[in-house]
Amino acid sequence: MPDFARRISKMQASADVIRQLFESMTDPQTISFGGGAPAREALPVEAIQQIASEVLTRDKRGIQALQYGNPIGVPDLRKAVIERLLQPKGLRAGMENVLIVSGGIESMNLVSQLYLEPGDVVLVEAPTFVQAVQIFQLFEARCVACQTDDDGLVIDDVEAKIKALSPKMIYVIPTFQNPSGRTTSLERRKALAALGSRYDIIILEDDPYSEMRYSGEALPPIKYFDKTGNTLFVNSFSKIFSPGSRLGYIFADEHIIRKVYDVKTATNSHASVIAQIICAEFFNRGLYEPHLKKIREIHRERRDVMMNCIQSMFPPEIKSIYPDGGLFTWAQFPARVNTTTLLQDALAEKVAYVPGKEFFVEDKDRHNNCMRISFGGVTPDNIRIGMERLATVIKARM
Amino acid sequence: MPDFARRISKMQASADVIRQLFESMTDPQTISFGGGAPAREALPVEAIQQIASEVLTRDKRGIQALQYGNPIGVPDLRKAVIERLLQPKGLRAGMENVLIVSGGIESMNLVSQLYLEPGDVVLVEAPTFVQAVQIFQLFEARCVACQTDDDGLVIDDVEAKIKALSPKMIYVIPTFQNPSGRTTSLERRKALAALGSRYDIIILEDDPYSEMRYSGEALPPIKYFDKTGNTLFVNSFSKIFSPGSRLGYIFADEHIIRKVYDVKTATNSHASVIAQIICAEFFNRGLYEPHLKKIREIHRERRDVMMNCIQSMFPPEIKSIYPDGGLFTWAQFPARVNTTTLLQDALAEKVAYVPGKEFFVEDKDRHNNCMRISFGGVTPDNIRIGMERLATVIKARM
Numbered sequence: 001m002p003d004f005a006r007r008i009s010k011m012q013a014s015a016d017v018i019r020q021l022f023e024s025m026t027d028p029q030t031i032s033f034g035g036g037a038p039a040r041e042a043l044p045v046e047a048i049q050q051i052a053s054e055v056l057t058r059d060k061r062g063i064q065a066l067q068y069g070n071p072i073g074v075p076d077l078r079k080a081v082i083e084r085l086l087q088p089k090g091l092r093a094g095m096e097n098v099l100i101v102s103g104g105i106e107s108m109n110l111v112s113q114l115y116l117e118p119g120d121v122v123l124v125e126a127p128t129f130v131q132a133v134q135i136f137q138l139f140e141a142r143c144v145a146c147q148t149d150d151d152g153l154v155i156d157d158v159e160a161k162i163k164a165l166s167p168k169m170i171y172v173i174p175t176f177q178n179p180s181g182r183t184t185s186l187e188r189r190k191a192l193a194a195l196g197s198r199y200d201i202i203i204l205e206d207d208p209y210s211e212m213r214y215s216g217e218a219l220p221p222i223k224y225f226d227k228t229g230n231t232l233f234v235n236s237f238s239k240i241f242s243p244g245s246r247l248g249y250i251f252a253d254e255h256i257i258r259k260v261y262d263v264k265t266a267t268n269s270h271a272s273v274i275a276q277i278i279c280a281e282f283f284n285r286g287l288y289e290p291h292l293k294k295i296r297e298i299h300r301e302r303r304d305v306m307m308n309c310i311q312s313m314f315p316p317e318i319k320s321i322y323p324d325g326g327l328f329t330w331a332q333f334p335a336r337v338n339t340t341t342l343l344q345d346a347l348a349e350k351v352a353y354v355p356g357k358e359f360f361v362e363d364k365d366r367h368n369n370c371m372r373i374s375f376g377g378v379t380p381d382n383i384r385i386g387m388e389r390l391a392t393v394i395k396a397r398m
Numbered sequence: 399m400p401d402f403a404r405r406i407s408k409m410q411a412s413a414d415v416i417r418q419l420f421e422s423m424t425d426p427q428t429i430s431f432g433g434g435a436p437a438r439e440a441l442p443v444e445a446i447q448q449i450a451s452e453v454l455t456r457d458k459r460g461i462q463a464l465q466y467g468n469p470i471g472v473p474d475l476r477k478a479v480i481e482r483l484l485q486p487k488g489l490r491a492g493m494e495n496v497l498i499v500s501g502g503i504e505s506m507n508l509v510s511q512l513y514l515e516p517g518d519v520v521l522v523e524a525p526t527f528v529q530a531v532q533i534f535q536l537f538e539a540r541c542v543a544c545q546t547d548d549d550g551l552v553i554d555d556v557e558a559k560i561k562a563l564s565p566k567m568i569y570v571i572p573t574f575q576n577p578s579g580r581t582t583s584l585e586r587r588k589a590l591a592a593l594g595s596r597y598d599i600i601i602l603e604d605d606p607y608s609e610m611r612y613s614g615e616a617l618p619p620i621k622y623f624d625k626t627g628n629t630l631f632v633n634s635f636s637k638i639f640s641p642g643s644r645l646g647y648i649f650a651d652e653h654i655i656r657k658v659y660d661v662k663t664a665t666n667s668h669a670s671v672i673a674q675i676i677c678a679e680f681f682n683r684g685l686y687e688p689h690l691k692k693i694r695e696i697h698r699e700r701r702d703v704m705m706n707c708i709q710s711m712f713p714p715e716i717k718s719i720y721p722d723g724g725l726f727t728w729a730q731f732p733a734r735v736n737t738t739t740l741l742q743d744a745l746a747e748k749v750a751y752v753p754g755k756e757f758f759v760e761d762k763d764r765h766n767n768c769m770r771i772s773f774g775g776v777t778p779d780n781i782r783i784g785m786e787r788l789a790t791v792i793k794a795r796m
Contacts, residue, residue, distance in 0.1 A: 001654070002566055002600060004512055008512060035466075043464040049450070052447070057444075101666070102500055103666045103667055105666050105667050109664060115402060138661065242672075243466040244464040245672055268501045268503050271670075272500070274670070
């Protein structure tokens with residue numbers, strides 16, 4: 001067989017990690033803080049069942065759900081995005097500004113298709129979302145990490161790297177970041193939007209977690225401060241509706257959406273219409289807002305239990321980040337602790353997490369003392385049991 | 399904003415045509431022979447409604463349908479592919495050889511991601527499927543057309559172009575081809591598989607229509623004759639289940655599927671699990687085989703009505719292809735007739751088709767006298783009315 005294309009050889013390293021992540025979630029005896037899935041109790045199964053059985057009939061909409069669709073997405077769902085998800089954030093969009101994609105990951109893939117040339121530099125947070133890095137690498141971009149602190153990306157470092165490297169794009173998850181759980185401050189958001197405009201760089205703002213806020217005040221997205229269209233706002237329905245439906249959206253200027261349309265057509269025509277119509281109906285029936293209230297309560301309790309466990313069970317040298325929302329916290333150990341080797345002990349005790357170094361694009365081994373701990377997919381009781389196991393393993397090593 | 403990547407500028411031409419096609423399908427007064435959709439009467443709405451309402455409950459499978467899935471696809475659906483779709487064609491596959499994708503288009507996109515470098519040559523049929531060409535162009539490949547006759551690709555021409563151009567891939571729809579309706583002969587299938595092996599070229603075999611046979615004997619796929627793994631067999635559930643679910647699959651050697659897994663992960667994680675589980679259940683409940691019988695009957699009638707209309711209404715100088723299955727026929731007019739300008743007259747009379755030149759990658763204007771006529775999505779009565787309109791328009795021009 002002919003060789004794989006050059007781009008394929010560049011993506012190997014992270015793909016193995018992701019596969020391992022998927023596999024660690026399948027052993028029923030292991031309590032996994034490794035996944036990024038929301039609580040199964042937070043999935044609106046009954047509502048989806050009800051909608052599916054009412055919508056999938058031999059009338060116009062039922063037939064529409066099963067026939068080919070328009071690459072830009074089902075109008076009702078784009079309208080729900082505009083009115084129920086963007087407007088509450090202060091974002092004003094027309095129907096020509098929103099395209100439905102097959103999950104948040106795909107939005108990053110399509111934006112990369114649109115803009116990235118081999119050798120382009122993409123600035124990312126340190127740590128950052130590993131699957132996004134994998135996508136940028138598939139397009140043969142060079143990911144360069146910028147410093148972060150408790151307020152998000154350190155602007156001086158970002159600007160210095162812009163001047164030194166002329167990046168094409170900056171990738172950022174400003175709210176309840178994956179993997180750190182951190183939130184970028186208001187001032188930094190303004191500054192990032194301004195940097196995008198001043199240096200004509202794409203700010204790829206990925207916002208899958210912001211609805212899942214359990215404490216503190218909501219902040220406007222970076223896109224809110226964007227005056228030039230350089231910020232592309234991408235999002236997912238995975239956390240607020242269901243990961244398995246594979247739905248998300250891109251909000252951008254019309255001339256960009258028109259090109260995304262072409263690339264989406266050449267990727268897979270359009271997102272599953274069945275999933276789109278069920279999701280649109282979920283919003284139209286007024287089910288989203290009470291659902292959001294419910295899933296915030298479910299995940300807030302898990303966040304609280306997790307943070308209490310860390311405080312009461314972990315040795316005090318371990319620093320953790322208190323997340324105001326989302327699914328993750330981040331723990332930093334003394335430098336002598338290697339969380340990659342520690343994982344083997346943890347798996348033997350039937351508890352899992354993701355070693356922190358996997359989320360860094362540079363100097364991975366300098367970050368061998370961190371871990372991402374996900375609380376979203378684990379019940380409060382299992383959080384307590386799993387954290388006891390993890391604390392035992394940690395104490396034996398420290 | 400930064401410029402779009404170079405690959406984007408290469409795909410413009412065909413994207414406009416595809417957008418036009420989508421739009422021509424929305425005027426309810428126009429009888430469109432332009433689309434590629436199956437009959438709405440052939441969509442298993444009731445079965446899908448029933449399955450959805452039974453499967454989407456708060457048990458293991460219902461939760462699975464809404465949670466993240468594995469990039470390779472739902473096991474039950476891969477098993478159905480192997481036992482119900484591949485085995486009857488004489489193709490033997492293991493679970494490690496089949497990956498579920500989000501529609502047939504995506505399978506071509508993923509294979510292109512895997513193998514195509516800018517400048518690579520892809521040999522295609524003349525005429526060929528315009529969306530596939532758009533994908534190859536997105537990867538900056540150069541599409542070169544090979545001669546076809548009533549038996550499919552002319553092997554001598556293919557081999558001459560292999561020697562002259564060292565192509566990376568040959569793209570072929572051997573059965574009820576889009577747009578021509580033609581079927582590649584048994585001998586040519588053997589020859590294509592052998593060429594792939596001898597010259598170490600990928601044969602990308604796209605097979606969305608072969609189940610939809612209304613007359614004649616089924617032929618084994620090219621993949622059946624492949625001894626080296628050079629033929630990648632890709633397929634879609636759009637015609638046999640539903641286009642809107644966006645499901646398809648890739649059948650290939652395990653080391654290739656492992657790489658497709660990585661690229662699928664970096665494209666959109668996995669196909670919609672809701673759609674996959676409903677489709678798997680459709681097969682598991684034994685609904686597929688009677689459904690296939692029904693949709694063959696529906697489309698056979700349309701094919702027969704269409705071919706009778708062509709024979710009785712079109713001037714005898716117009717040559718058409720008699721398709722043994724699928725959704726399309728192809729008409730060739732005397733050289734003086736320009737089907738692109740004729741389309742304006744046709745649209746004024748509320749009937750649509752696709753001008754033939756759009757399906758050629760070279761010398762488009764030499765093929766200005768052809769048209770693709772789709773009968774799949776039009777009822778028998780409307781086929782008669784639409785063909786009368788079209789015949790009137792044609793006679794006024796000839």
